[in-house]
Amino acid sequence: xxxIKSVAKNFGGVKAVNKCSFDIEENKITALIGPNxxxxxxxxNIISGLIGIDKGTIKLQNENITNLQPHKIANLGISRTFxxxxxxxxxxxxxNMLLAKHTSEEEIKKILDSVxxxxxxxxxxxxxxxxxxxxxxxxxxxxxxxxxxxxxEPTAGVNPKIRQELKLILKNLKKEGKTVLLIEHDMDFVMSxxxxxxxxxxxxxxxxxxxxxxxxxxxxxxxxxxx
Amino acid sequence: MAFEYxxxxxxxxxxxxxxxxxxxxxxxxxxxxxxxxxxxxxVGAYTSALLTLNGVPWYxxxxxxxxxxxxxxxxxxxxxxxxxGDYLAIVSLGLVFIMDSxxxxxTSLTRGALGLPGIPRITSSSxxxxxxxxxxxxxxxxxxxxxxxxxxGKIMQAVRDDETAAKVLGKNTQLYKIMSLVISTFMAGxxxxxxxxxxxxxxxxxxxxxxxxxxxxxLIVGGLASLNGAVFGAxxxxxxxxxxxxxxxxxxxxxxxxxxxxxLLVLIVLIYKPRGLFGKVDL
Numbered sequence: 027x028x029x030i031k032s033v034a035k036n037f038g039g040v041k042a043v044n045k046c047s048f049d050i051e052e053n054k055i056t057a058l059i060g061p062n063x064x065x066x067x068x069x070x071n072i073i074s075g076l077i078g079i080d081k082g083t084i085k086l087q088n089e090n091i092t093n094l095q096p097h098k099i100a101n102l103g104i105s106r107t108f109x110x111x112x113x114x115x116x117x118x119x120x121x122n123m124l125l126a127k128h129t130s131e132e133e134i135k136k137i138l139d140s141v142x143x144x145x146x147x148x149x150x151x152x153x154x155x156x157x158x159x160x161x162x163x164x165x166x167x168x169x170x171x172x173x174x175x176x177x178x179e180p181t182a183g184v185n186p187k188i189r190q191e192l193k194l195i196l197k198n199l200k201k202e203g204k205t206v207l208l209i210e211h212d213m214d215f216v217m218s219x220x221x222x223x224x225x226x227x228x229x230x231x232x233x234x235x236x237x238x239x240x241x242x243x244x245x246x247x248x249x250x251x252x253x
Numbered sequence: 254m255a256f257e258y259x260x261x262x263x264x265x266x267x268x269x270x271x272x273x274x275x276x277x278x279x280x281x282x283x284x285x286x287x288x289x290x291x292x293x294x295x296v297g298a299y300t301s302a303l304l305t306l307n308g309v310p311w312y313x314x315x316x317x318x319x320x321x322x323x324x325x326x327x328x329x330x331x332x333x334x335x336x337x338g339d340y341l342a343i344v345s346l347g348l349v350f351i352m353d354s355x356x357x358x359x360t361s362l363t364r365g366a367l368g369l370p371g372i373p374r375i376t377s378s379s380x381x382x383x384x385x386x387x388x389x390x391x392x393x394x395x396x397x398x399x400x401x402x403x404x405x406g407k408i409m410q411a412v413r414d415d416e417t418a419a420k421v422l423g424k425n426t427q428l429y430k431i432m433s434l435v436i437s438t439f440m441a442g443x444x445x446x447x448x449x450x451x452x453x454x455x456x457x458x459x460x461x462x463x464x465x466x467x468x469x470x471x472l473i474v475g476g477l478a479s480l481n482g483a484v485f486g487a488x489x490x491x492x493x494x495x496x497x498x499x500x501x502x503x504x505x506x507x508x509x510x511x512x513x514x515x516x517l518l519v520l521i522v523l524i525y526k527p528r529g530l531f532g533k534v535d536l
Contacts, residue, residue: 074421100423112418114411116478116534125411125422128404170422 027052027205028073028174033082035065035072035229042068044229046082050174053203055196057216057237060226061250066209067109069226070178073207074106075099087173105172109179109209111159113151113166120147122162126170134169140198141165142191157188164195175199176207181215193218217241225250260379262495267386268447269487271393273471274480275440281477281534282401283433284413286338289329289345290468292352293322293438295459297445299356299363302372302455311375315446322442323435330434334427337416353460368456375450386447393440398480400436409433410478413534467494470515474522476532485530493518 028050035043043065050056058066071077073084075096083092091099105126114122123134131147138144143161151159160180167175180196181189189212196219199206210216216223216237223240225232227249233240240246272294279285297318304314329345336344356363363369376382400406411419412426412433419426449455467490475486497510522529527536 076417076420095425096417096420097423097425100421106421108418112415114414114418116414117407117410121407121410124404125407125419125424166422 027087028207029083029085030069030073031083031085033069033072033079033084035068035077035079041229043072043079046226046229046231048224048231048234050205050207051222052205054221055200055204055206055208055219056222056224057208057210057220058224058226059210059213059216059250060232063228064226065229066226067178068229070106070176070207070209073099073176074104100170103171103173104176105167105170105174106176107160107163107167107178107180109182111156111163113154113159113162115152116150118148118150119143119145119154119162122151122166123147123169126166129169137165137169138162141168141195142188157184160184161188161191164192174205174207178209179211180208181210181212189215213241257379260383262491264379264383264386264451266488266491267383267390268444268451269468269471269491270390270484271440271444271447272468273475273483273487274390274393274397275437275444276468276472277475277477277480277483278397278400278409278440279433279437280472281479281483281532282406282413283409283430284416285333285430285434286342287329287345287434287437288342288465288469289348290437290441291460291465292345292348293326293441294445294448295349295352295356296325297322297442298449298455298459299369299445300442301446302369302449303362305373305450306369306371311373311450315443315450318446319439319442322445323439326434326438326441327431329438330431333430333434349460349462349465353457356457356460363457366457368454370454372449372453372455374453382451386451389443389447393443394480394484397440401480405429405432413478466512466515467491470519473519473529473536476526476529477536478533479529479531482529482531489530490515490518 031047033043033046046069060066068077072079075094078093083090085091086102086104089102091102120134141161141164143158143165151162154162164180180192193215200219208220220237223237224234225240225246232249233243233246276290279287300321301314301318304317305311329348333341357365375385408419408424408429411424412429416426471486471490474490475482493514494511497507497514501507501510
């Protein structure tokens with residue numbers, strides 16, 4: 027589905043992403059984990075075209091998307107959310123959703139129901155709590171036609187109830203056979219929803235494997251879990 | 254006399270409505286802090302004046318005024334992929350000074366500080382000019398209303414709220430910023446043409462910061478991202494600017510008191526209605 031080959035990105039003298047290579051399988055949930063500063067969000071921004079790369083290639087379904095403009099990459103089928111929620115605060119829920127896809131109210135409501143956001147469509151995004159804004163952002167990403175969904179720390183800053191709802195959302199996406207790339211620090215969350223885990227450390231891939239293998243890996247424990 | 258004064262007031266009101274509505278398109282609806290709007294109205298005024306003084310019919314000249322202003326708007330829009338926020342404000346403001354300098358120094362074309370007298374009037378009747386100004390303002394308002402209510406208008410507002418989010422939703426944000434500035438500056442050029450054909454004389458003072466302050470006051474008082482705000486902001490500020498002329502007997506005091514009135518009005522509005530009277534987004 028998505029192939030990342032020898033991708034490198036330097037910010038001045040800092041190697042944010044360093045010869046990073048891995049593949050994302052179709053219909054699977056892949057979690058990208060690693061300590062702060064490992065290069066996870068930078069990699070997300072590279073994949074979605076917000077940051078250009080110095081070396082390497084990125085292919086989506088065998089199509090080279092390296093250094094394409096973000097809107098072109100989005101239109102090729104990559105949908106994403108952000109670590110700090112990015113909803114259009116001065117717009118209603120409906121207008122936020124319509125920006126992802128021009129569609130019927132019915133479809134919008136269906137998607138909002140699937141993320142447990144039950145608010146009138148004319149509610150302004152600024153009137154929603156932070157957790158609800160996060161759900162709206164996920165709903166918007168889901169509504170946008172996509173083949174790969176990328177979620178950047180969906181549980182960051184949300185209350186336990188919404189965290190549980192997010193877990194259910196991810197499990198439902200898994201059942202539906204969606205392809206998801208997920209950045210997450212909550213290891214219980216990661217273990218319960220992901221099929222594959224990619225561990226990044228200092229911009230390099232440290233380990234790729236099934237969740238149970240990864241959490242037992244010595245290098246991962248040292249670098250990430252601190253044991 | 255009072256009747257003529259009222260006609261004059263409303264002609265200016267409609268002209269300012271066009272200017273503020275157009276500025277609101279780029280600044281209020283797309284979030285492009287364009288402090289150079291006055292440059293485009295000046296370009297429109299000079300284009301229309303020069304063409305009509307050389308025998309071109311006013312309607313072609315007015316259209317050309319919009320097109321030439323839009324061309325300069327396009328030039329300003331090109332660096333907006335890299336320049337945003339305060340930096341765009343400074344760059345666009347610089348355009349006003351550049352235009353002022355060009356007009357002052359290109360004397361073979363513009364007669365420099367002497368200005369261009371004898372610009373033909375569209376019609377000799379003030380009432381006809383008023384009706385024409387009203388129609389132009391109504392057309393601009395209607396077009397702006399249709400645009401901001403459309404799918405494209407929503408994308409412009411998305412660019413304003415969060416450009417990165419708009420990009421990852423597949424929107425070519427640079428294209429929308431260019432579109433917004435080109436349309437907005439086209440309208441400003443038309444307003445400039447209207448001004449030139451009403452006053453029948455223009456000189457480089459058309460780029461004066463005083464007019465920029467009036468237009469920005471109108472925008473702030475009416476509120477960003479509101480077309481009704483643009484209309485009421487223009488009328489209220491213009492009416493207040495006329496007030497000192499009516500109530501103050503000493504002519505030398507009219508100017509300073511008018512400036513103080515603007516400052517006070519903007520301050521009061523910002524304290525009690527931080528988004529302006531009808532504004533939909535924060536300043």
